[in-house]
Amino acid sequence: MSQIVPLTSAMNQSLTALLQVNGAPLTLQLEIAWSAMAGYWVMTVSDVNGNLLVDSVPLITGWYPAANLLAQQEYLQIGEAFIINNGNTAADYPGVNNLGTDFSLLWDSNASYREA
DSSP, rough: EEEEEOOHHHHSEEEEEEEEEETEEEEEEEEEEEEETTTTTEEEEEEEOEEEEEEEEEOOOOOTTOOOOTGGGGGGGOOOEEEEESSSOSSSSSOTTTTTEEEEEEOOOOHHHHHH
C-alpha cells in the first residue's frame, strides 16, 4: 500500500508518520532537513521510541530499483521510500523550495512482502 508522506519546504521539520507497512501499522519519527553544503534534503528515521534506525538519507530521485532510498535497510522491515517528481520540473531531485510541491515522499511495503 503506497502512501504519500506530507512534507513541506520548511528547512528543519519533524513529523510522526503513521504508515501501513508490510500489512501492519507502523509509526516512525521522521526528521527532514536541508543540507546547504550538499545541496539536497536529508532524512533521519527513528522508531516510535526515538531509537535511530537510519540517518542522513539523501532525498534524491533515481531509476527503479535503485530509487528505493531504504534499499540497504530492507532488513529493518520499515518499508521502502522513494522521492517522486510529481511537478512540472526537469530537476532530478527537490531543491530548497519545492519539496512537498514538485516532489513527494512515497512510502511502501518492502518488495519481499509485496511479492509473497
